[in-house]
Amino acid sequence: MSTQSSKIIEWSARIRCKEHALGGSYSVLLFVGPIPDEEEDWRISPSFVGMHGVYTGYGEPNDTADDVEVEGFVRLNKALVASSLPSLGPEDVVPFLKSALGWRVQKISSEVISPSQFDFLEVA
Secondary structure (H helix, E strand, O other): OOOOOHHHHHHOEEEEEOOOOOOOOOOEEEOOOOOOOOHHHHHHHHOEEEEEEOOOOOOOOOOHHHEEEEEEEEEEEEHHHHHOOOOOOOHHHHHHHHHEEEEEEEEEEEEEHHHOOOOOOOEE
């Protein structure tokens, strides 16, 4: 019997942003692979891996609410396994994600927002 243990790495994307960055609720959608041009195809695309929803309350935020950061995670292992990488080790995953991980931002009204419009958005 082998007593050698296997180490499984759980890969996730961390999304950090300001809660009131867009003056209302919005979603950050993550993709591993090509992102469809049409936003109505985003959530049904094979490259869509998940999203982080930022839900804000009604009314105007107060002065301290402007600085509230929220954070969420999207697991990536299923997409990484489907990509047929040689392994889930950092030597294979990190370069792959640098080229294949992408995101889009969409307000609850379906308006598409450029990530450059954010005061603070980090996907790592």
